Amino acid sequence: MRIVQKFGGTSVGSLERIGKTADLVAAELAQGNQVAVVVSAMSGETNRLTSMAHEICAQPAARELDALVATGEQVSAALLAIELQNRGIAAYSYSGGQAGFVTDSKHERARIKDIEGDHLLTRLQAGEVPVVTGFQGVDEQGNVTTLGRGGSDTSAVALAIAVEADVCDIYTDVDGIYTTDPRIVPKARKIERIAYEEMLEFASLGAKVLQTRSVELAMRYNMPLHLRSSFEPVAGTMVVQEDDSMERATISGVAYNRDEAKITIMGIPDQPGIAANVFGPVAGAGINVDVIVQNVSEQGYTDITFTVPTGDYQQTMDIMRRLCKQMDARDVKGDDSVAKVSVVGVGMRSHSGVAKDMFDILAREGVNIQMITTSEIKITVVIDEKYIELAVRTLHSAFGLDAEDS
Amino acid sequence: MRIVQKFGGTSVGSLERIGKTADLVAAELAQGNQVAVVVSAMSGETNRLTSMAHEICAQPAARELDALVATGEQVSAALLAIELQNRGIAAYSYSGGQAGFVTDSKHERARIKDIEGDHLLTRLQAGEVPVVTGFQGVDEQGNVTTLGRGGSDTSAVALAIAVEADVCDIYTDVDGIYTTDPRIVPKARKIERIAYEEMLEFASLGAKVLQTRSVELAMRYNMPLHLRSSFEPVAGTMVVQEDDSMERATISGVAYNRDEAKITIMGIPDQPGIAANVFGPVAGAGINVDVIVQNVSEQGYTDITFTVPTGDYQQTMDIMRRLCKQMDARDVKGDDSVAKVSVVGVGMRSHSGVAKDMFDILAREGVNIQMITTSEIKITVVIDEKYIELAVRTLHSAFGLDAEDS
Numbered sequence: 001m002r003i004v005q006k007f008g009g010t011s012v013g014s015l016e017r018i019g020k021t022a023d024l025v026a027a028e029l030a031q032g033n034q035v036a037v038v039v040s041a042m043s044g045e046t047n048r049l050t051s052m053a054h055e056i057c058a059q060p061a062a063r064e065l066d067a068l069v070a071t072g073e074q075v076s077a078a079l080l081a082i083e084l085q086n087r088g089i090a091a092y093s094y095s096g097g098q099a100g101f102v103t104d105s106k107h108e109r110a111r112i113k114d115i116e117g118d119h120l121l122t123r124l125q126a127g128e129v130p131v132v133t134g135f136q137g138v139d140e141q142g143n144v145t146t147l148g149r150g151g152s153d154t155s156a157v158a159l160a161i162a163v164e165a166d167v168c169d170i171y172t173d174v175d176g177i178y179t180t181d182p183r184i185v186p187k188a189r190k191i192e193r194i195a196y197e198e199m200l201e202f203a204s205l206g207a208k209v210l211q212t213r214s215v216e217l218a219m220r221y222n223m224p225l226h227l228r229s230s231f232e233p234v235a236g237t238m239v240v241q242e243d244d245s246m247e248r249a250t251i252s253g254v255a256y257n258r259d260e261a262k263i264t265i266m267g268i269p270d271q272p273g274i275a276a277n278v279f280g281p282v283a284g285a286g287i288n289v290d291v292i293v294q295n296v297s298e299q300g301y302t303d304i305t306f307t308v309p310t311g312d313y314q315q316t317m318d319i320m321r322r323l324c325k326q327m328d329a330r331d332v333k334g335d336d337s338v339a340k341v342s343v344v345g346v347g348m349r350s351h352s353g354v355a356k357d358m359f360d361i362l363a364r365e366g367v368n369i370q371m372i373t374t375s376e377i378k379i380t381v382v383i384d385e386k387y388i389e390l391a392v393r394t395l396h397s398a399f400g401l402d403a404e405d406s
Numbered sequence: 407m408r409i410v411q412k413f414g415g416t417s418v419g420s421l422e423r424i425g426k427t428a429d430l431v432a433a434e435l436a437q438g439n440q441v442a443v444v445v446s447a448m449s450g451e452t453n454r455l456t457s458m459a460h461e462i463c464a465q466p467a468a469r470e471l472d473a474l475v476a477t478g479e480q481v482s483a484a485l486l487a488i489e490l491q492n493r494g495i496a497a498y499s500y501s502g503g504q505a506g507f508v509t510d511s512k513h514e515r516a517r518i519k520d521i522e523g524d525h526l527l528t529r530l531q532a533g534e535v536p537v538v539t540g541f542q543g544v545d546e547q548g549n550v551t552t553l554g555r556g557g558s559d560t561s562a563v564a565l566a567i568a569v570e571a572d573v574c575d576i577y578t579d580v581d582g583i584y585t586t587d588p589r590i591v592p593k594a595r596k597i598e599r600i601a602y603e604e605m606l607e608f609a610s611l612g613a614k615v616l617q618t619r620s621v622e623l624a625m626r627y628n629m630p631l632h633l634r635s636s637f638e639p640v641a642g643t644m645v646v647q648e649d650d651s652m653e654r655a656t657i658s659g660v661a662y663n664r665d666e667a668k669i670t671i672m673g674i675p676d677q678p679g680i681a682a683n684v685f686g687p688v689a690g691a692g693i694n695v696d697v698i699v700q701n702v703s704e705q706g707y708t709d710i711t712f713t714v715p716t717g718d719y720q721q722t723m724d725i726m727r728r729l730c731k732q733m734d735a736r737d738v739k740g741d742d743s744v745a746k747v748s749v750v751g752v753g754m755r756s757h758s759g760v761a762k763d764m765f766d767i768l769a770r771e772g773v774n775i776q777m778i779t780t781s782e783i784k785i786t787v788v789i790d791e792k793y794i795e796l797a798v799r800t801l802h803s804a805f806g807l808d809a810e811d812s
Binding site: 015018049052053055056057060061063064065067068070071074075077078079081082083085086092093095097098142143144 | 421424455458459461462463466467469470471473474476477480481483484485487488489491492498499501503504548549550
């Protein structure tokens with residue numbers, strides 16, 4: 001097998017951890033696999049570098065910030081290569097540019113345009129271990145660029161595609177994706193195989209394990225991802241294309257988020273452009289709006305309800321109260337003690353009535369549903385925050401996700 | 407004027423010092439000059455990085471060490487560029503590779519083969535300030551290389567040549583080259599202009615201000631160097647081609663070194679190859695031999711005397727005692743309380759009798775000369791260490807180097 005292994009900042013955060021990481025590389029080589037490695041900067045290093053820049057000025061130029069922080073991964077890549085060589089492994093570090101990562105010129109959030117992977121593929125086939133810096137590349141003029149938050153995952157997936165790897169192993173501090181949060185539901189199970197689309201839904205629901213861009217990229221090229229633990233040598237969760245061999249439960253998992261506040265602006269004159277009028281000022285204040293629901297209008301008036309992170313509740317309410325007057329709306333109401341729960345599953349496509357089942361299950365427990373949104377493979381409801389554990393536990397059990405014994 | 411300014415590790419050692427360094431760049435721009443900057447790593451950074459590598463293994467691979475330590479200058483270049491931009495100056499950082507420094511592949515001691523300076527020249531002419539990492543380049547395969555100790559001076563000179571600068575300013579913590587050590591001779595004067603060859607002799611005599619390679623390079627391309635202080639805005643010492651306009655004192659300065667020990671191996675059978683037999687084991691032990699004198703042989707036997715650093719005296723004596731037996735020599739003698747004093751000057755070429763004058767001056771003060779070596783522009787004698795201040799002071803005065811008032 002040809003494998004790309006990706007290690008995050010904690011996996012290279014100290015010389016001791018670099019040693020443990022080298023163990024994981026050596027283990028794959030011992031199995032006869034070809035291995036390329038992608039590393040993040042040592043944990044804390046990116047922040048140390050950007051702090052220095054921000055001490056000099058509030059808004060350092062993006063080109064220079066990129067050149068500055070890109071050194072973080074160059075250090076960890078060289079140290080891991082040295083550690084591997086010390087064990088007799090032919091390992092060599094490569095910066096993003098050296099590894100052939102060509103990006104556009106949007107500093108701090110560049111997108112990979114192309115990877116000239118031929119050189120690294122030749123090295124891999126010769127039995128060498130390329131240790132490549134994640135998160136970075138060069139643009140066509142040779143300027144150093146970075147891919148933005150979570151970019152190392154994307155680098156790893158892109159490299160795996162370029163060298164035609166069989167799998168891209170993403171090492172993290174968790175050992176996979178679970179059917180739900182084990183802190184709430186002790187019977188939560190690790191998911192063995194999950195479809196890219198489900199993973200995307202989980203990621204957008206706040207599962208911080210994998211960056212959305214990297215999953216999208218893997219999906220486009222059908223590159224299997226293996227989410228696994230740096231600490232325990234057990235199989236994690238495979239993220240793969242949906243296929244018939246996949247266990248076809250109706251839903252794959254239950255996600256939730258307590259950090260939601262709900263705001264309703266009522267009795268707005270229903271005209272084209274009102275949504276833009278409402279959300280323009282919110283976006284302008286840098287506030288992320290999550291769920292949005294607008295019902296059919298009644299006699300020329302409509303209500304819009306949406307959720308924002310709890311920390312942005314007061315500011316958003318202030319904005320809405322001003323808007324209410326300007327737009328001649330009737331009233332603004334808010335509630336900062338709501339939560340969101342979602343069921344996700346590609347199986348939903350072929351099973352009708354999942355939504356009805358979900359609503360029935362919640363109704364039986366006396367949980368009132370305040371908002372509903374759906375996508376093709378996800379149903380989300382907003383409920384009173386105090387019911388969140390009850391809702392998650394009940395849904396997990398009713399949809400057959402509980403582990404057999406626990 | 408087009409100027410390349412070189413700043414060492416202490417000049418970029420903290421954000422505060424980076425601010426002062428930016429002042430020096432801004433001052434040249436304010437004069438209407440074009441400025442390119444070459445920087446070292448923040449002081450201590452190179453050691454911090456190499457220590458990590460050496461903690462992993464005793465002999466890390468040179469390629470990886472180069473990739474690792476090259477990040478040091480990349481950090482300081484980006485920070486200085488940010489500081490300059492914060493003042494409204496169009497400054498951009500460049501790594502060695504980005505700046506077009508192509509070297510051979512001898513990691514940790516690479517030599518510059520070529521600089522593709524066209525791009526930076528265009529930027530300079532457009533009024534931008536390129537901030538280039540010293541000490542590094544890439545080889546023809548794109549591997550990061552470093553130039554070895556003092557390499558940043560060499561980078562600066564090479565860049566100055568490539569962009570056809572008028573002068574290369576080397577900023578240090580001293581304000582120039584002095585006729586001798588002001589701690590011994592308060593009347594020592596700063597030398598305004600010095601020939602490349604004299605500077606090379608001073609450098610080889612332990613003046614740590616400029617690396618020999620950078621002076622050789624400047625001499626070959628006739629690039630004027632300006633050694634000057636980062637702290638005081640005064641003219642320093644210009645290192646230039648010898649010409650008629652140069653003040654033609656017989657000698658330019660008096661240099662000395664206390665850190666010398668003298669060893670004589672006596673009565674060696676005089677055969678071809680004996681010098682190699684004597685110095686092979688010394689070099690093998692990593693000991694630097696400085697002055698070597700061999701007199702004409704007498705009746706098939708000869709004496710060889712040489713000096714080594716005081717700290718290597720005991721080990722060298724041990725080696726010589728073993729050799730003495732093996733080579734059937736008569737005896738080994740040593741003295742670890744000697745010192746070396748040299749007079750240097752291109753003027754010597756056209757003034758006969760400098761050596762005789764020097765010996766006379768020392769003889770008048772009762773200083774016994776133990777060894778003598780000469781080059782075209784330098785005369786060196788080894789004397790008893792206790793006479794060193796007397797010798798330096800007397801020579802400095804007798805050769806007319808004392809400042810008029812002090």
